[in-house]
Amino acid sequence: MHVQKSISRLCLAFSTLWLLTVSHRPVEAWRHRERRPNILFAIADDQSFPHASAYGSRMFRTPAFDSVAASGVLFRNAFAAAPQCSPSRAAILTGRNIWELAEAGTHSSLFPARYRLFTDALEESGYAVGYTGKGWGPGNWKDAGRTRNPAGHEYNEARLKVRPSTGVHATDYVANFRSFLARREAGRPFFFWYGGEEPHRDYEAGSGWRAGIRTDSSEIPGFLPDHPVVREDLADYAFEIGWFDRQLGEMIRMLKESGEWENTIVIVTADNGMAYPYAKANLQSFGTHVPLAICGPGVRMLQGGTDALVSLADIAPTVLEMIGLSPFPDMSAVSMRPLLSGGMRAGMNALHRFIVTGRERHTHARPDNLGYPARSLFDGRYLFIRNFKPDRWPAGDPPPSAKEAGPMPKGMKPIVEGYEDVDESPVKSMLIRERDRFPLPFALAYARRPAAQLYDIREDPYCLHDLAASKRHRSLMRRLSASLDSTLRRQGDPRVTGNGDVFDSYPRFGNMRPFPGFRAQGVYNR
Numbered sequence: 001m002h003v004q005k006s007i008s009r010l011c012l013a014f015s016t017l018w019l020l021t022v023s024h025r026p027v028e029a030w031r032h033r034e035r036r037p038n039i040l041f042a043i044a045d046d047q048s049f050p051h052a053s054a055y056g057s058r059m060f061r062t063p064a065f066d067s068v069a070a071s072g073v074l075f076r077n078a079f080a081a082a083p084q085c086s087p088s089r090a091a092i093l094t095g096r097n098i099w100e101l102a103e104a105g106t107h108s109s110l111f112p113a114r115y116r117l118f119t120d121a122l123e124e125s126g127y128a129v130g131y132t133g134k135g136w137g138p139g140n141w142k143d144a145g146r147t148r149n150p151a152g153h154e155y156n157e158a159r160l161k162v163r164p165s166t167g168v169h170a171t172d173y174v175a176n177f178r179s180f181l182a183r184r185e186a187g188r189p190f191f192f193w194y195g196g197e198e199p200h201r202d203y204e205a206g207s208g209w210r211a212g213i214r215t216d217s218s219e220i221p222g223f224l225p226d227h228p229v230v231r232e233d234l235a236d237y238a239f240e241i242g243w244f245d246r247q248l249g250e251m252i253r254m255l256k257e258s259g260e261w262e263n264t265i266v267i268v269t270a271d272n273g274m275a276y277p278y279a280k281a282n283l284q285s286f287g288t289h290v291p292l293a294i295c296g297p298g299v300r301m302l303q304g305g306t307d308a309l310v311s312l313a314d315i316a317p318t319v320l321e322m323i324g325l326s327p328f329p330d331m332s333a334v335s336m337r338p339l340l341s342g343g344m345r346a347g348m349n350a351l352h353r354f355i356v357t358g359r360e361r362h363t364h365a366r367p368d369n370l371g372y373p374a375r376s377l378f379d380g381r382y383l384f385i386r387n388f389k390p391d392r393w394p395a396g397d398p399p400p401s402a403k404e405a406g407p408m409p410k411g412m413k414p415i416v417e418g419y420e421d422v423d424e425s426p427v428k429s430m431l432i433r434e435r436d437r438f439p440l441p442f443a444l445a446y447a448r449r450p451a452a453q454l455y456d457i458r459e460d461p462y463c464l465h466d467l468a469a470s471k472r473h474r475s476l477m478r479r480l481s482a483s484l485d486s487t488l489r490r491q492g493d494p495r496v497t498g499n500g501d502v503f504d505s506y507p508r509f510g511n512m513r514p515f516p517g518f519r520a521q522g523v524y525n526r
Contacts, residue, residue: 035187035189035263036127036189036323036324037189037263037264037265037296037297037298037322037323038189038190038191038192038255038260038263038264038265039122039190039191039192039264039265039266039267039296039319039322039323040192040194040251040252040255040264040265040266040267041191041192041193041194041267041315042194042196042244042248042251042266042267042268042269043089043092043134043193043194043195043196043268043269043270043271044196044198044199044241044244044269044270044271044291045085045134045195045196045197045198045199045200045270045271046085046199046200046201046270046271046272046273046274046275046280047199047241047244047270047273047274047290047291048221048270048273048274048279048286048287048289048290049076049078049289049290049291050076050291051237051238051241051274051291052065052066052241052291053065053066054066054069054070054074054291054293054305055074055076055291057219058216058219059213059214059215059216059219059234059235059238060219060238060241060242061238061242061245062241062242062245063245063249064245064246064248064249064252064268065245065248065268065291065293067249067252068252068266068268068293068294068295069293069295069305070301071295071296071301072266072293072294072295072296072299072300072301072302072340073293073294073295073299073300073301073302073305073306073339073340074292074293074302074304074305074306075291075292075293075294075305075306075308075310076305076306076307077289077306077307077308077309077310077348077355077380078269078289078290078291078292078310078311078312079288079289079290079309079310079311079312079355079357079378080270080271080272080273080288080290080311080312080357081097081098081311081312081313081357081358082098082105082272082288082357082358082359082360083272083273083279083280083281083282083283083287083288083357083359084107084272084280084281084359084362085107085134085137085138085271085272086104086106086107086108086109086111086136086137086138086139087101087104087105087106087107087360088271088272088312089135089136089137089150089151089271090104090105090111090115090136090150091311091312091313091333092271092312092313092315092316093117093118093119093136093150093151093316094115094116094117094118094313094316094331095118095313095314095315095316095317095327095328095331095332095333096115096313096330096331096332096333097313097332097333097356097358097491097493098358098360099358099375099488099491099492099493099494099495100332100491100492100493101115102502102506103144103506103507104139105358105360105503106360106361106371106503106506106508107138107139107360107361107362107363107508107510108138108139108363108508108509108510109139109140109506109507109508109509110139110140110141110143110144110506110507110509111136111139111140111141111144111146111150112144112145113144113145113146116328116330117150117316118315118316118317118319118320119150119151119152119191119193121320121325121328122191122319122320122323122325123152125323125325126188126189127188127189127190127191127323128180128184128185128188128189128190128191129152129153129190129191129192130152130153130154130155130180130190130191130192130193131149131151131152131153131154131155131192131193131194131195132154132155132156132171132173132176132177132180132192132193132194132195133156133169133171133173133176133194133195133196133197134195134196134197134200135149135150135151135152135154135193135195136149136150136151137149138509138510139509140507140509140522151193151195152191152192152193155176155177155179155180156171156176157176157179158171158172158175158176158179159171159172160172164207164243165203165204165207165239165240166202166204167198167201167202167203167204167207167236167239167240168198168204168240168243169196169197169198171197173194173196173247173251174247174250174251174254177192177194177251177254178254180192181254181258189323191319194247194248194251196243196244196247196248198240198241198243198244199237199240199241199244199274199275200275201275201423201424201425202424202425203233203236203237203239203240203425204236205232205233205236205426206232206236207235207236207239207240208232208234208235208236208237208238208239209232209235211239211242213235213238213239213242214231214235215230215231215232215234215235215238219234220234221276221279221286221462222461222462222464223277223278223279223284223286223441223444223445223462223463223464224276224277224278224427224441225431225437225438225441227430227434227438229426229427229430230427230430232426233425233426233427237274237275248268252266262297263296263297264296264297265294265295265296265297265298265299265319265322266293266294266295266296267292267293267294267315267319268291268292268293268294269290269291269292269293269312269315270290270291271290271312272287272288272290273285273286273287273288273289273290274286275423275425276422276423276425276427276428277395277422277427277428277431277441277444277445277446278441278444278445278463280422280423281359281362281395281421281422282359282394283357283358283359283374283375283376283383283385284383284385284455284463285383285455285457285461285462285463286462286463288357288376290312292310292312294336294340298322298337298340298341299340299341300340300341300342302342302346306339306346306350307346307347307348307380308339308346308347308348308349308350308351308352309348309349309351309352309353309354309355309378309380310336310351310352310355311333311352311355311356311357313332313333314333314334314335314336314351315333315336316328316331316333317331317333317334317335318335318336318337318340320335321335321337322337322340332491334351334352336351338351339351348380349380353379353483354377354378354379354380354480354483355377355378356375356376356377356484356487356488357375357376357378358373358374358375358376358493359371359372359373359374359375360373360503361503361504361506361508362421363396363420363421363508363510363511364420364508364510364511364512364513364515364519365393365395365396365397365419365420365421365513365515366392366393366396366397366515367397367400367515367516367517368504368515368516368517368518368525369504369508369512369515369517369518369519369525370389370392370504371503371504372387372389372392372393372394372396372421373387373388373389373495373500373503374386374387374388374394375388375484375488375493375495376484377480377483377484377487378457379480379483381456381457381458382454382455382456382457382476382480383453383454383455383457383463384452384453384454384477384480384481384484385452385453385454385455386451386452386481386484387449387450387451387452387453388451388495388500390448390449390450390451391448392448393419393446393448394421394446394447394448394449395419395420395421395422395445395446396418396419396420396421396422397418397419397420397515398418398419399415399416399417399418400415400514400515400516404516405514405515405516406514406516408514409514409519412512412513412514412519413511413513414514415513415514415515417429417432419432419445419446420513422445422446431445431446432446440464444463444464450466450468452468452477452481453466453468454466454467454468454470454473454476454477454480455467504525505524505525505526506524506525507521507522507523507524507525508521508522509521509522
């Protein structure tokens, strides 16, 4: 009798263990759960707010983005956690700010495997997870101990036979999405990351004008001059935004035809601002302020959109909650679900009292591979920026002399224009060439900056007038500075806890340039 009871208990234990094991198999778990929503996440590469027709633009035509906004929520105050691709994407995937991510907080470095991703949690709970185009990057995830790109399993096999311009990437995003859906087991929920390479540079000169796009002077950002080079280049930029949007439109059509549309959450945004001087790689508005629209099951249509302050880092906890999972305890971001569901008022400070963003090294633009560390706080009206190393050039150093650069390693290209934190472009070259004609745009983009800056974004959306020296704004400056400091200390930012230079030690896997000092690719700078 005792033996029989022991055997029964042993069998029960093994049965329980077997059931628990089965329940944790990613491929099988979804079978035993009620139907959960799919997620299509579309992220453009280098697109600033307000460059979408849903925001009232006539130059930027984005019908697919507009349809998502009309069906759900259009955000007017969404901000990337960083004004550069890979740290911004790392923040999206983890729900953490860049100073909480070590190497992943810098551009083109490692993405340590110790940081958990919302895509991992989705896959573990039974979701099919894939991406096309640009996932997390640029950077090195393999040497960090990861087995796949943090965005998901890669679907980049399909290529375009004909490209509409040389600036458009050859990846056939739509065909790759179709392949992903075809390979997915029927009925299995999915998360798909559409990472458009557009409108990242380079652009084909004249592609926008040939497509009938004309630049109205009212849509030229105030930090750029009204110049023929700027007008043509902005049209080319708009052309590539249109291409990204058309691929999104085709994916939406595919979802509707397959019957998946009603059960799919769609999130559309951009990783950081436009690739222009004083935009991308800067904490000023056009570097971090990005478009965002969300629709789908669980998202209540909010007519007129919302001014609520949100960070793209908030996407991680939002996605987890929308599918019934709990956000990770170490996430510093907050879920947008209460706002999306209509359970929270849509006021500016509904989710956040303020948004914090940060910047570390972008590209190899200074001697010893040093970055330009800065942090910012935006309260819905005022943007406060702290530059930790005001002695450094914010856009990178001017070209070094041959003597300063020293012997050039084989394969390393010479530095021509300098200011390498600004992507190469006709506009960059024009401002350098015509700096005497356009002293303010040149200074905004390239000149050194003070340790603290303040802008009234309501009155000065292009950040042309620094109010930091104004006596009238001293108490405001102290308040914003204190709020920024307390937030950074609470989150353990090395820049305020005494070990900030660690960011400059992290390896860079992108191109290195003949600046003096340390310039080894993929190596820690001890």
